[in-house]
Amino acid sequence: MTTTTMTTALEPPQRERLMELAREVSFPAGTRLFEEGRRADRFWIVRTGTVCLDLRVPGRRPAVVESLGHGELVGWSWHFTPCVWHLGGEAMSPVRAWEFDAETVRARCAEDPAFGRAVTTWVGRVVAHRLHSSRVRLLDLYAPYGSGGLV
Template sequence: MSTLTAADLAREPFLRGMRSADLGRLATAAHVVEIPAGRRIIAESESAERFWLVQAGAVALDLRMPDRGTVVVETFGPGSVLGWSWLFRPYRWRFGAVAISDLTAIEFDGRLIRTLCAVDPALGYELTRRFTELVIERLQAAQIRLLEMSYPEPAPQP
């Protein structure tokens, strides 16, 4: 497990523009992980204590729906963030996720990050602001996908 630095994290799109001191603190809670294709990374409604910055590969975000099974809501790849539920009570995953190709990501310890945020409210505000924007984007994507499923396109007229 290699040690990450503030400079490593500064290259990540989600963290771009954060103070170097904040990135240094975040680096203490981070390490690089390799996740094979097909592995479930997040199981909906289980305890949420991590998040990831995707560096390579692709992830499918999914949701269990009654009478439809598991539905892919969104897919994303390098430069994306996976997981926001670690920041918001009750710290349970609201969606599921599976690696759809081999994945390289920076994994963060959510419990440690919550502690760092409690000690440094400016860091807490900055992360909360960034993750709230992410939540809004993901919920809008889920809404669009669910609407598409509910109202399929009409058949073309001859």
């Protein structure tokens, strides 16, 4: 597990506050959870299954840049204006997840600064990790010599 999973990124009190806002959802394999460029008004934490993140590449099929599983955050675009998805997401297997309404979570972050800092730090780590993963994956797919193991 990386420090981007909810259980390692948030302390128990912050996890409990966040989970008060969760609702259980499930998606069959092949379901598109969100599309790049559309409004980001919710996010998920995977309980079971796999969600793949993809990036549109002009003239090519969308490039899968990362696969997410148990405990991982699906979606960070909801946290930063203009709240538009930067990637697309699809259930690659049947997925069970906790779903969160972005507006409700942002309101809780605003009313509880300690909670808000914890969530923002977590989401920031996820963004940094996803940026790195996307860069490496795109180099592997499209650069003449791949990523060359760059870190």
